[in-house]
Amino acid sequence: GNSVTQMEGPVTLSEEAFLTINCTYTATGYPSLFWYVQYPGEGLQLLLKATKADDKGSNKGFEATYRKETTSFHLEKGSVQVSDSAVYFCALTPRSNDYKLSFGAGTTVTVRA
Amino acid sequence: GAGVSQSPSNKVTEKGKDVELRCDPISGHTALYWYRQRLGQGLEFLIYFQGNSAPDKSGLPSDRFSAERTGESVSTLTIQRTQQEDSAVYLCASSLHGPMAANYGYTFGSGTRLTVV
Numbered sequence: 001g002n003s004v005t006q007m008e009g010p011v012t013l014s015e016e017a018f019l020t021i022n023c024t025y026t027a028t029g030y031p032s033l034f035w036y037v038q039y040p041g042e043g044l045q046l047l048l049k050a051t052k053a054d055d056k057g058s059n060k061g062f063e064a065t066y067r068k069e070t071t072s073f074h075l076e077k078g079s080v081q082v083s084d085s086a087v088y089f090c091a092l093t094p095r096s097n098d099y100k101l102s103f104g105a106g107t108t109v110t111v112r113a
Numbered sequence: 114g115a116g117v118s119q120s121p122s123n124k125v126t127e128k129g130k131d132v133e134l135r136c137d138p139i140s141g142h143t144a145l146y147w148y149r150q151r152l153g154q155g156l157e158f159l160i161y162f163q164g165n166s167a168p169d170k171s172g173l174p175s176d177r178f179s180a181e182r183t184g185e186s187v188s189t190l191t192i193q194r195t196q197q198e199d200s201a202v203y204l205c206a207s208s209l210h211g212p213m214a215a216n217y218g219y220t221f222g223s224g225t226r227l228t229v230v
Contacts, residue, residue: 004155043117043221044156044204089155099144099211100169101219103155 002027006090006104013080013111021075021107023064023090031092033057033066033073034101038087047075047088080111115139117222119205125228126195134190134225138207145188146219147180150202159203162188163211195229202226 007022025031035047035057048057050066050073057064062077073090090104118137126132138145147159149172158172162182173179177196182188192199206219 041223043223044206044219045221046218091155099146099161099208100158101148101156102158103148105153105155 002102004090004104010108016079019077019080023073025071025092029095031094034091035075036089082111085111117220119222119225123226131193134203136188136205142207144208144211146206148204197229200229
């Protein structure tokens with residue numbers, strides 16, 4: 001079946017620190033990969049996506065590269081801000097049922113001023 | 114509306130009672146989804162509606178769970194004879210289309226936090 005494993009949190013950082021959240025997946029075929037973010041009190045929002053191998057998704061200073069050889073999609077940001085404090089979810093959809101998202105457990109990130 | 118609206122935002126119920134959770138999708142979105150998030154876990158897919166039909170209800174955990182959608186709009190998720198393991202955040206999402214929805218983006222609601230005591 002399809003599954004996503006992401007690093008456990010919580011993660012606490014100081015402003016301007018480098019953030020990495022690891023994500024690996026198991027899927028048949030070539031899934032699409034996503035990072036979703038949930039800010040306090042808000043709904044899940046799509047942060048970035050990649051639909052094929054070696055694609056790089058980017059948004060709001062965050063980046064993730066679809067690595068088929070390592071089945072990974074790690075999220076990175078070079079300099080975090082307090083406003084980046086949120087829960088981050090890695091997710092995938094298989095090609096066959098691409099309306100259905102499989103999520104990781106989420107990583108809570110807290111950025112201190 | 115401007116976003117996906119869910120009600121109530123919080124619900125505490127006694128074990129054995131029935132509950133109804135409501136989702137108002139974005140106007141014009143033909144596809145609607147329910148997910149469940151248990152504490153410390155990722156979201157689990159429950160059911161997918163295309164229009165008023167549910168071509169995929171494979172994620173409903175038991176026959177105590179049911180959902181319907183009317184007018185290609187509002188959806189209700191009903192849990193009968195609630196159990197403590199039903200405690201979770203129930204999230205609704207909608208999208209303009211079903212197929213390829215994830216690639217073009219769901220819009221999620223803020224969820225209903227259900228606590229069964």
